[in-house]
Amino acid sequence: MPWQNHSWHTTLYLSPVGYSTQAICFGGGIFEIELDFVHHQLHIKSSNAATQHIALKTMSVADFYKELFEKLAASGIDIKIHGRPNEMEPAIPFASNTAISTYDPEAANLLWKAMLKSNGVFNKFRSGFIGKSSPVHLFWGAFDLAVTRFSGRPAPLHQGGMPNMPLDVMQEAYSHEVSSAGFWPGSTDSPMAVYYAYAYPGNEAYAKQKVLPEQAFYSPEMGEFFLKYEDVQSSSDPERTLMDFLQTTYEAAANTSNWERKALEK
Template sequence: MDRWPSIPYAEWRETCASLHLWSQIIGKYRLAHTPWVNHSWHATLYVTPRGLTTGPVPDPGGLVTVSLDFCDHALVVEAGGGARATFPLRPMSVAEFFGLTKEAIRSIGGQPAIHGVPNEIADVVPFANDNAERPYDADAVRRFHKTLVNVSCLFQQFRTGFIGKVSPVHLFWGSFDLAVTRFSGRPAPMHPGGVPNLPDSVTREAYSHEVSSAGFWPGGSGAEDAMFYSYAYPAPSGFSERKVEPGEAWFDAALGEFLLPYEAVRQSKDPEQTLLLFLESTYRAAADTGNWPRSALECEPGRPRIPRRV
């Protein structure tokens, strides 16, 4: 099996769209019960060795975890005392998945308070009304999960070289991207908002401070294949003109961010080093053009069992 598997978006577009909506459903369950944390970090999903999870959700009935298991291809709901419910991931409508998920949460004593309309997608259909049968390509999902694991590990490593405020490595189910974000420590100008089907108050809180953010999309969202991205908010003067590495990366004016095709990373001689090169060079582009106090924010990359030097 390829360490960095092929995941051409066109071949599993419809399955990916299903996963996106399924991730929104379980993410909205976490959102409904978890106290707000800065930049919506309380609502995200996390990559695990088996798939994606909400992590422990403080449901009124006790802690509950909801996971998409991409090894056994099942949705799994677990609660304190060993309560567990599951159903198989297979071709089905979003409405069916929505109903089965709520039923599984109720069956273990949870309260499935899930807002019923997708976010950050134009022309949405409420989950309960989305009755079109959708495919489920289990092999594509398996390869996508392996990619998420690889990317999460590299993002975790990149995260360690920063002692300023930095986000967890987490998946935003609204836009369906795995991301990690560094902060300069300074407030940002108010974001204009305008994200489809997302309250402007949420967007403005998310971008309340200056950021350099990097992430990974499986495809869609203006990039019609799997892509790594990196952007700055607010974008400093000269940011888009900066030279970044590797050579396959470019600045996309329509999206307002640097892009690097996943396939360029996968086929490089050293995919891990190639991705880290992109993360570091695009961060430097944001920090240098934005006049970040880099010496006060950066440190040597972390290594196991070795404390950071002070």
């Protein structure tokens, strides 16, 4: 697939049953890979071949990787990928990662449902902006569902810092000023699901802005605003609570960085 700005060609999208690559052009047709968290299968759909399936279950990354490429080959799809994870340590090559990884069907389904609800609010938020905006998409490296707005102006050269992420990819991703927000389900080291928002480049005034709801807070260590998922989930109007967070953190970025808001907003 041709490179799209800010690596948007590599992201996943919410589907009615999970996450999807959406259509990828190949061999005079298209194919799609979908992770199905309702029936707990991976589907390889092709315009040139029958649909292939892989059961999602407890197994090693190496075994899953091997079966995936066998199924792709059976569909006549010959592709090459980087072959190791990004944005995490250690970056063990997929073909060499023989440790058994647990697949929890219930947890996978619940995460998809949380992202599905977030996806709807993110798209509603996105509709109020007429400048350049990303789609609502899932970055599988850090595993966050994100939406990003752009001022249209170039940004200072990014210095990188993400583990196992090429510097030139990071610099292209942050080539222009952004206000970005998303949902992150947490990790072993930080087991708290949150909504986040940040601006690049940042500025001192951004951190001091008043944002909604009152439970939202700024982390000096991360340089981002956060709102716990549980605070949204338990509010009397979760959609309004999340929309307030998205809108006020965007305004914090746009106002302190002097974006041309009249030209960018409906």
